[in-house]
Amino acid sequence: MKEDKRFYTFVFAPTASSPLRKFNVPHKVLQAILGFAIVGMLTVVYGAYRLTQHAYVVAKLNILEHKNRELREKNQEAESKYDQLQNRLAALDTTQRKLAEVSGVSRTADVSKDIGRGGPDGEADISGIEQTTAALESELRNIKDVFDRNQVKLSSTPNGWPVRGYITDGFGNRRNPFGGGGYESHAGLDIATNHGTAIEATADGLVIFAGAHGGYGNIVVIDHGYGVTTRYGHMSKIDVQVGQHVTRGKMIGAVGSTGRSTAPHCHYEVRLHDRPVNPLNYISINK
Numbered sequence: 001m002k003e004d005k006r007f008y009t010f011v012f013a014p015t016a017s018s019p020l021r022k023f024n025v026p027h028k029v030l031q032a033i034l035g036f037a038i039v040g041m042l043t044v045v046y047g048a049y050r051l052t053q054h055a056y057v058v059a060k061l062n063i064l065e066h067k068n069r070e071l072r073e074k075n076q077e078a079e080s081k082y083d084q085l086q087n088r089l090a091a092l093d094t095t096q097r098k099l100a101e102v103s104g105v106s107r108t109a110d111v112s113k114d115i116g117r118g119g120p121d122g123e124a125d126i127s128g129i130e131q132t133t134a135a136l137e138s139e140l141r142n143i144k145d146v147f148d149r150n151q152v153k154l155s156s157t158p159n160g161w162p163v164r165g166y167i168t169d170g171f172g173n174r175r176n177p178f179g180g181g182g183y184e185s186h187a188g189l190d191i192a193t194n195h196g197t198a199i200e201a202t203a204d205g206l207v208i209f210a211g212a213h214g215g216y217g218n219i220v221v222i223d224h225g226y227g228v229t230t231r232y233g234h235m236s237k238i239d240v241q242v243g244q245h246v247t248r249g250k251m252i253g254a255v256g257s258t259g260r261s262t263a264p265h266c267h268y269e270v271r272l273h274d275r276p277v278n279p280l281n282y283i284s285i286n287k
């Protein structure tokens with residue numbers, strides 16, 4: 001192989017007036033210089049590429065870090081809300097325990113079991129809250145049913161005075177007020193007051209009789225359910241009709257002296273399964 005003896009001649013003038021200078025550069029030297037230049041350029045391009053990539057990764061890391069911080073804050077917020085929810089549920093549970101005791105409903109919710117336990121990794125466990133809430137809700141429905149039933153029973157139980165006045169005759173045996181000697185059984189309470197004073201129903205119920213009836217004179221009979229009825233006799237006028245629903249305190253008529261009566265008064269009876277009982281047992285001393 002023959003050695004390459006070729007070379008390039010470069011001619012140049014350092015200034016406009018100076019003589020030309022020339023020098024020779026062998027082919028091989030020039031090729032070497034070119035080779036170095038190409039490798040250098042590739043290195044620069046690759047370096048720039050790596051730098052860009054690095055900047056991209058750094059930017060992405062920054063975004064992730066920001067998101068991570070946000071998530072951490074949200075998580076802390078959720079945990080504190082969870083704690084608050086637990087406290088509120090515990091307070092509800094305390095109230096409901098009292099309600100259950102009062103209403104005689106046996107408890108089904110077990111708050112201490114359902115809440116206050118962390119998740120597998122100690123984080124807020126929302127399923128416990130859900131279970132507790134559902135249990136409390138179902139229990140509360142039972143309690144409400146009991147209260148509703150009691151409410152109906154309470155409002156249907158005679159309570160208080162049909163009219164304010166003096167008790168001129170009590171329940172039980174008494175001397176015949178019309179003379180002639182002997183004793184008779186008094187089925188109710190005689191409450192004397194002015195003629196025309198309003199007589200009120202002592203409980204919610206259904207009017208099953210309204211009109212004149214023998215010795216009772218003008219009388220209203222109210223059925224309160226549970227086998228309980230009340231009677232209001234000797235009325236001067238009647239303000240209700242048979243089939244009418246009345247609530248406690250509703251005016252049903254006025255005091256009079258109709259029927260077997262000597263002076264204006266209200267003959268008030270309470271009957272349990274149609275047997276007269278002492279109305280005083282149904283008149284609260286507070287009313």
Ligand SMILES: [Zn+2]
Pocket residue numbers: 169186188189190266267268
């Ligand atoms: Zn009487």
